[in-house]
Amino acid sequence: MFRQLACFIQICKEGSFTKAAEVLMISQPALSQQIRFLEVEVGTPLFERFGRGVKITAEGEILYEKALSVMRLVEESKKETYELRNAQARENKLSIGISPMDFSSLIPRFLKFHEQYPDMKLKFSSLENTSQQLLNNRIDIGITDNHDPNKEIHTMHLYKEEQALVVYAHHPWADRTFVSFHELGDLQSSLLVGDLSIIEHLHPFSDKIAKSLQSKFESNSTAILLSMVQQKMGVAILPVSLIENNTGQPLKMIRLVDPTPVREIKLIFRKYHYNNPSVQKCIDFFLDRS
Numbered sequence: 001m002f003r004q005l006a007c008f009i010q011i012c013k014e015g016s017f018t019k020a021a022e023v024l025m026i027s028q029p030a031l032s033q034q035i036r037f038l039e040v041e042v043g044t045p046l047f048e049r050f051g052r053g054v055k056i057t058a059e060g061e062i063l064y065e066k067a068l069s070v071m072r073l074v075e076e077s078k079k080e081t082y083e084l085r086n087a088q089a090r091e092n093k094l095s096i097g098i099s100p101m102d103f104s105s106l107i108p109r110f111l112k113f114h115e116q117y118p119d120m121k122l123k124f125s126s127l128e129n130t131s132q133q134l135l136n137n138r139i140d141i142g143i144t145d146n147h148d149p150n151k152e153i154h155t156m157h158l159y160k161e162e163q164a165l166v167v168y169a170h171h172p173w174a175d176r177t178f179v180s181f182h183e184l185g186d187l188q189s190s191l192l193v194g195d196l197s198i199i200e201h202l203h204p205f206s207d208k209i210a211k212s213l214q215s216k217f218e219s220n221s222t223a224i225l226l227s228m229v230q231q232k233m234g235v236a237i238l239p240v241s242l243i244e245n246n247t248g249q250p251l252k253m254i255r256l257v258d259p260t261p262v263r264e265i266k267l268i269f270r271k272y273h274y275n276n277p278s279v280q281k282c283i284d285f286f287l288d289r290s
Helices: 002-014 017-024 028-042 058-090 100-116 130-135 181-186 197-202 207-211 222-230 240-244 277-288
Strands: 047-050 053-056 093-098 121-125 141-144 153-168 178-180 191-193 235-239 251-257 262-270
Touching: 002 017, 002 028, 002 058, 017 028, 053 058, 093 100, 093 130, 093 277, 100 121, 100 141, 100 222, 100 235, 100 240, 100 277, 130 141, 130 153, 130 262, 141 277, 153 222, 153 240, 153 277, 178 181, 181 251, 191 222, 222 235, 222 251, 235 240, 240 251, 262 277
Parallel strands: 093 121, 093 141, 178 251, 191 235
Antiparallel strands: 047 053, 141 262, 153 235, 153 251, 153 262
């Protein structure tokens, strides 16, 4: 029946069996047969032939309007069914954009999440442009302290994390427990950072401190930064939890004061995420533990 209605609609649009058959890519006899079946079904002629074309009958006009409504409903049903199938397929998958620096701090939470949802597969990706990755559906959720504001993206506070200075064992400051933020301007070593937002914290205090960031060595990998500190290539500002997890290394953590730099880590996601139940599960999970 739907096939017959589609043929009927196309003839009405083209005003010709021949043109409609070309659009539908079927033979004209096959098209004529479909219309005969439809006319038998509705019990009335639908077209009047004139010259090389056809004219729709009054009864056909009534059917045409109804047929358009039916076919629209069919297309909407197909779309909704497709979205439902995709949502069900995504229900056990979640793509999370996160930096290696933040991943270390959140490992316990991810393990708890896995315990609660053992059938869900988590895929972790590196962050580049978090907002764009979300809008392009490359990730479902981002965990970061820095993103471009966008009206389609929502943010949720996760936690705040203190930043500290990490130096190699024989650094001139290795015996220090605390260092004033302003004293960073007196550093003789290169100051390495894995989080570019730290630069924004440093600029208001001293141009000299900011210039000390112009190191010949750069990396956004915390493992590489720690290795560079061990190799005496510089000192670094990193999350306290990350430094504490590497206490077995020949490194020394020095707390920063006046002020103490803190990063606010946020969960970010698209506002219209409801076609992916996994995203909502993750949001609810973190909300319960925030």
